[in-house]
Amino acid sequence: MMNYSSGPPKEPAVHAQDLTVVRGPRTVLRGLGFTVPRGRITGLLGPSGCGKSTLMRAVAGTQAKVTGTLDVLGSPAGHPALRTRIGYVTQAPSVYDDLTVRQNLHYFAAILDPGRTAADRRHENVTRAITDVDLTTHADALAGNLSGGQRSRVSLAVALLGTPELLVLDEPTVGLDPVLRRDLWNLFHTLASERGTTLLISSHVMDEAERCDRLLLMRAGEILAGGTSRPEAGGDTPDALRARTGSETVEEAFLHLVDEAIAADRTKETTR
Numbered sequence: 001m002m003n004y005s006s007g008p009p010k011e012p013a014v015h016a017q018d019l020t021v022v023r024g025p026r027t028v029l030r031g032l033g034f035t036v037p038r039g040r041i042t043g044l045l046g047p048s049g050c051g052k053s054t055l056m057r058a059v060a061g062t063q064a065k066v067t068g069t070l071d072v073l074g075s076p077a078g079h080p081a082l083r084t085r086i087g088y089v090t091q092a093p094s095v096y097d098d099l100t101v102r103q104n105l106h107y108f109a110a111i112l113d114p115g116r117t118a119a120d121r122r123h124e125n126v127t128r129a130i131t132d133v134d135l136t137t138h139a140d141a142l143a144g145n146l147s148g149g150q151r152s153r154v155s156l157a158v159a160l161l162g163t164p165e166l167l168v169l170d171e172p173t174v175g176l177d178p179v180l181r182r183d184l185w186n187l188f189h190t191l192a193s194e195r196g197t198t199l200l201i202s203s204h205v206m207d208e209a210e211r212c213d214r215l216l217l218m219r220a221g222e223i224l225a226g227g228t229s230r231p232e233a234g235g236d237t238p239d240a241l242r243a244r245t246g247s248e249t250v251e252e253a254f255l256h257l258v259d260e261a262i263a264a265d266r267t268k269e270t271t272r
């Protein structure tokens with residue numbers, strides 16, 4: 001296993017400039033600039049509806065009406081060459097209820113790595129992914145009989161099958177108990193430190209921000225902290241964010257920045 005402790009490559013995994021997304025009649029992301037450093041966990045945090053899922057869909061290449069620059073692992077987002085290099089887990093677990101956990105994984109493994117000669121490798125990858133998400137004891141259970149949290153871990157295991165360079169995880173810990181949340185965060189840190197995986201993880205639970213290496217804070221389709229319009233491009237660290245805003249927690253820092261943004265909006269309106 002490779003160890004990336006000597007420092008990840010400098011070129012960011014994701015680079016966005018003037019990124020704008022329109023959904024229906026609304027401009028949901030407005031001219032965003034940010035980078036996601038390689039081999040680190042970047043947390044994307046902000047209130048419900050601020051545009052986190054839309055941003056992740058754009059990075060994963062599944063979002064329509066994206067304008068501006070969005071480079072992912074050196075290619076434009078959505079490029080076919082990125083398909084096997086990115087693992088994307090949406091909020092809705094995509095598993096087949098009438099297959100067991102192991103059968104689900106074998107099904108997706110066969111798509112990623114087809115052919116009889118790859119059977120041993122597929123078997124190894126499936127076993128590793130099931131172990132990674134701690135579902136070994138449920139490997140032969142039907143997915144339809146699993147709890148919500150277990151089903152989302154099957155989705156995560158599917159994303160881990162191809163050993164992706166970039167993992168895009170949309171609220172992966174929603175509905176999980178504290179022990180599982182802790183275990184998953186430990187897994188995320190192991191993936192970053194031992195496999196060099198870049199993780200972009202969304203959450204609206206501010207205490208999860210403390211577990212990230214870097215933070216991008218969003219509000220109403222804009223980046224509030226960690227974007228490239230500020231010197232802390234590549235995401236603020238939780239420590240830097242707290243220090244910069246004189247706050248004890250990331251939640252307090254976020255509220256401080258929201259208040260600042262609201263005050264700045266009001267000033268703009270009154271000077272119009």
Ligand SMILES: Nc1ncnc2c1ncn2[C@@H]1O[C@H](COP(=O)(O)OP(=O)(O)OP(=O)(O)O)[C@@H](O)[C@H]1O
Nearest residue numbers: 023024026028047048049050051052053054055204
């Ligand atoms: N298909 C759609 N058509 C039009 N607007 C949409 C569509 N999907 C989402 N939106 C709007 O885009 C905005 C951003 O949605 P998005 O799902 O990206 O937010 P989010 O931050 O991920 O929210 P949550 O934390 O609740 O998942 C929301 O205001 C939402 O109403």
